[in-house]
Amino acid sequence: MTTKVAFITGGSKGIGLGIAEVLIREGINVAITSRSSVAAELAAAQLNQIKEGFALGLASDVKDFASQQHAVDTVIKHWGRIDYFIANAGVGHLVPFQDLTLEQWNETIDINLTGVFYSAKASLEALKATKGYFITIASLAGTNFFNKGTAYNASKFGLVGFSQALMMDVRNEGIKVTTIMPGSVATYFNGHTPSDADAWKIQPEDIGQIVSDLIKMPARTLPSKIEVRPSMPK
Numbered sequence: 468m469t470t471k472v473a474f475i476t477g478g479s480k481g482i483g484l485g486i487a488e489v490l491i492r493e494g495i496n497v498a499i500t501s502r503s504s505v506a507a508e509l510a511a512a513q514l515n516q517i518k519e520g521f522a523l524g525l526a527s528d529v530k531d532f533a534s535q536q537h538a539v540d541t542v543i544k545h546w547g548r549i550d551y552f553i554a555n556a557g558v559g560h561l562v563p564f565q566d567l568t569l570e571q572w573n574e575t576i577d578i579n580l581t582g583v584f585y586s587a588k589a590s591l592e593a594l595k596a597t598k599g600y601f602i603t604i605a606s607l608a609g610t611n612f613f614n615k616g617t618a619y620n621a622s623k624f625g626l627v628g629f630s631q632a633l634m635m636d637v638r639n640e641g642i643k644v645t646t647i648m649p650g651s652v653a654t655y656f657n658g659h660t661p662s663d664a665d666a667w668k669i670q671p672e673d674i675g676q677i678v679s680d681l682i683k684m685p686a687r688t689l690p691s692k693i694e695v696r697p698s699m700p701k
Contacts, residue, residue: 472496472546474539476529476586477556479503479510481654482604485671486553486678487514491521493679495551498542500527529556529582530574535589549593551682554583555604559656561615572618579622580629587633591642598641600682603630604674605646607694627692634691643689645681649674650696667701 478499504526511524527538560571609623634644653665
């Protein structure tokens with residue numbers, strides 16, 4: 468059997484790394500990207516301790532289409548295919564609108580929304596070739612607004628809408644699209660450092676398990692949107 472290949476943006480830590488760990492344990496090759504080549508390579512080295520040679524770390528900036536296309540081309544050159552693309556890279560600036568800077572707004576939209584558009588464009592032909600899967604990591608903030616969330620809510624509301632419309636556009640070409648909308652996850656999001664106090668939260672590997680379950684679904688079945696919350700909120 469041909470070894471499947473997953474491409475994960477923002478894969479050097481947090482949810483992206485948790486997804487990568489689950490997929491590698493299941494025998495899937497995984498390419499992870501980060502804006503930092505050092506971070507990507509260190510994370511890939513960590514993943515290769517699980518299964519040697521199954522991880523590839525690349526520097527790529529989702530805000531730059533050429534950078535995304537180059538990363539996709541590199542993975543195809545290395546492994547010959549991409550079966551699963553997980554658009555995970557994200558950022559959050561949770562501040563009152565009055566304090567939100569132009570730079571914070573632009574970075575949030577450019578990474579969380581435009582970056583996913585670039586990822587989908589860059590990987591479309593590869594996923595058509597494998598009848599693959601494009602998975603976006605959105606958020607419950609994509610349907611639930613909150614104070615200090617103007618930029619983040621806008622990006623995630625847009626991402627949910629983009630993902631669902633993309634699903635309608637490409638499913639007749641054999642490509643599945645799902646958006647996963649987590650609640651509180653124990654990650655480094657918004658400057659937070661995970662600790663034992665986060666035990667009640669969703670863990671990154673839990674999102675990895677959802678991705679694993681999705682790609683094992685029968686070809687005829689498409690869960691297009693998944694909301695996930697901590698079972699026992701603090």
